[in-house]
Amino acid sequence: xxxxxxxxxxxxxxxxxxxxLGGIAYSSKKLKENIDDRMIPLMGVxxxxxxxxxxxxxxxxxxxxxxxxxxxxxxxxxxxxxxxFIVMASILTVQALFFADGGLLxxxxxxWNLGFYTSFIxxxxxxxxxxxxxxxxxxxxxxxxxxxxxxxxxxxVLQTYFSGxxxxxxxxxxxxxxxxxxxxGIVEGIVTAAVLNFVRSVKPELINVSLNSTSAGxxxxxxxxxxxxxxxxxxxxxxxxxxxxxLEWSIEKVYxxxxxxxxxxxxxxILKNIQEKISFLPDYSFKKAPEEEKTVESETAYPNIDAxxxxxxxxxxxxVLAVIFGTGFIIKTLRKRSx
Amino acid sequence: xxxDKEFFHIGYLDRISQKDTFIHRIDAxxxxxxxxxxxxxxxxxxxxxxxxxxxxxxxxxxFLSLGDIPVRFVLVRLLIVSPFILFIAIFNPLLERNIAFxxxxxxxxxxxxSLLSIFLRFVLTVSILILLIATTSFSGxxxxxxxxxxxxxxxxxxxxxxxxxxxxxxxxxxxxxxxELRSFNGRGQEIKFYVRLVGNLLLRTIERxxxxxxxxxxxxxxxxxxxxxxxxxxxxxxxxxxxSVLLLYIFRFYDPTEWIKMLF
Numbered sequence: 061x062x063x064x065x066x067x068x069x070x071x072x073x074x075x076x077x078x079x080x081l082g083g084i085a086y087s088s089k090k091l092k093e094n095i096d097d098r099m100i101p102l103m104g105v106x107x108x109x110x111x112x113x114x115x116x117x118x119x120x121x122x123x124x125x126x127x128x129x130x131x132x133x134x135x136x137x138x139x140x141x142x143x144x145f146i147v148m149a150s151i152l153t154v155q156a157l158f159f160a161d162g163g164l165l166x167x168x169x170x171x172w173n174l175g176f177y178t179s180f181i182x183x184x185x186x187x188x189x190x191x192x193x194x195x196x197x198x199x200x201x202x203x204x205x206x207x208x209x210x211x212x213x214x215x216x217v218l219q220t221y222f223s224g225x226x227x228x229x230x231x232x233x234x235x236x237x238x239x240x241x242x243x244x245g246i247v248e249g250i251v252t253a254a255v256l257n258f259v260r261s262v263k264p265e266l267i268n269v270s271l272n273s274t275s276a277g278x279x280x281x282x283x284x285x286x287x288x289x290x291x292x293x294x295x296x297x298x299x300x301x302x303x304x305x306x307l308e309w310s311i312e313k314v315y316x317x318x319x320x321x322x323x324x325x326x327x328x329x330i331l332k333n334i335q336e337k338i339s340f341l342p343d344y345s346f347k348k349a350p351e352e353e354k355t356v357e358s359e360t361a362y363p364n365i366d367a368x369x370x371x372x373x374x375x376x377x378x379x380v381l382a383v384i385f386g387t388g389f390i391i392k393t394l395r396k397r398s399x
Numbered sequence: 400x401x402x403d404k405e406f407f408h409i410g411y412l413d414r415i416s417q418k419d420t421f422i423h424r425i426d427a428x429x430x431x432x433x434x435x436x437x438x439x440x441x442x443x444x445x446x447x448x449x450x451x452x453x454x455x456x457x458x459x460x461x462f463l464s465l466g467d468i469p470v471r472f473v474l475v476r477l478l479i480v481s482p483f484i485l486f487i488a489i490f491n492p493l494l495e496r497n498i499a500f501x502x503x504x505x506x507x508x509x510x511x512x513s514l515l516s517i518f519l520r521f522v523l524t525v526s527i528l529i530l531l532i533a534t535t536s537f538s539g540x541x542x543x544x545x546x547x548x549x550x551x552x553x554x555x556x557x558x559x560x561x562x563x564x565x566x567x568x569x570x571x572x573x574x575x576x577x578x579e580l581r582s583f584n585g586r587g588q589e590i591k592f593y594v595r596l597v598g599n600l601l602l603r604t605i606e607r608x609x610x611x612x613x614x615x616x617x618x619x620x621x622x623x624x625x626x627x628x629x630x631x632x633x634x635x636x637x638x639x640x641x642x643s644v645l646l647l648y649i650f651r652f653y654d655p656t657e658w659i660k661m662l663f
Binding site: 068081084091092095098100102105108109112116118120134147225229255262375379385388 | 405408409412434435438439441442443446449450453454456457460461463464465467476484487488490491494495510513516517518520521524525527528529531532537540549550551552553555556557558559560561562563564566567568570571575588589590592593594595596597598600601602604605607608609611612615620621622624655656659
């Protein structure tokens, strides 16, 4: 699942941009160290392959729904973790730009969620050790795909939660996301294994080379854990620094006035007056209950919105929009006339 | 077929990104930075904010009109609302039921406000993204990323990927079509056939990579990709940048709807 701009806060977006850029820089450096000229065209075409393969659907037995390949694991297996990560990042960039999957700010989150865990955790720590003797491809693929997707899904939950735009409680969201991605992971693992086995039966050298080459050293594991530690540390620090407001952007605190003081004049007051007059149930019990509720959970501070400012706010918004779209319309017509 | 649609969509975007308008001529670096700042500014509003986001529509509207991009194209893309956003946002009105204010005695809850806010964020951020690529072209964005000193390996990868998306999607399309012509009543969708199809596509891909590599070698490839030089920004680019940042600043820290209210 792609994370979206509309659901994240700038802090979370920027943090994961930094992490993903770090991952890209590190992988590029690693690739350059033992450069094989063949890799450059191979990586490019493999990315295009995953892109094309994602558009082909298959039916999932007994459910009637259809699925497609995610591709992260297959890329890591065939190209190695560093190239796999770079290729995955490039696919997500193209998807963000051309299909608006996710968004500009959320791209960092998406590269991290869909690229990092598969390439740097699931592949080196699960897939590689299990397939050391060239067997167990199926089990290794399923396990690696499940772990990669579970971590990715959990990461989506954390990003959403720390951004504070969605109201979904943390536990509910976890309970929703993890089982769905367990199913997706199993299907992904089975399909990945089947494709790998198929390729192996036709061209064994392709798979065997990638299984035996570049031994997963102990150093790699240390590096992965170091990155993980930094990642959790960064998340925790965001959480700690802005606890009471649930990660509101700090500028808001500096400027303090999300809503400007209300003016009891002009149209606002008139509308308020009208509203008081036309509200046919002034002591509507519905009005009371939520207020009582509010006092109970008063720790959560709501921004001060009331009818007067809101209604004139709506009016103002409508006027602003009309002016903007009017300008656009005028430019368009002028353009047509001048052509 | 899903294929054709996606394929033509990329092709169409690619074509309109080659237009020659004021917005298209602005340097890619400036447009990428302005778009990124725009998205950050929009999502930096607190979660119940609605009216303050309205002025931001100025940016997509200007890109759209000055860049001569068909409105319908962007609207159609926006209508295919990301199911994920809908899935997450739809819970807000259910979970957050405290009343924020009464709109002519209709109670409006905080949850509803945040749902609207998420929707506005979505429309703004997605439309600016579509318009960025429609007015800059993919190679333009890659040029900008290279100017921002992203690793060359990654830039090469993006350019290669983009070039071969068209080739491989066509290849996959041919294979799927051939399969569908030989299977009836929607059969042949099982995993068994899928694996063979994708496996074959993968083999063809790897063979193609070999051929591409030899073709590159025979044209003098020695591991280094030649690039066009990074050029300097013109005065129009600086002006565009300056006014964009100024407007973003004003819209973020002042409320134009307040000024309109003062007229009453």
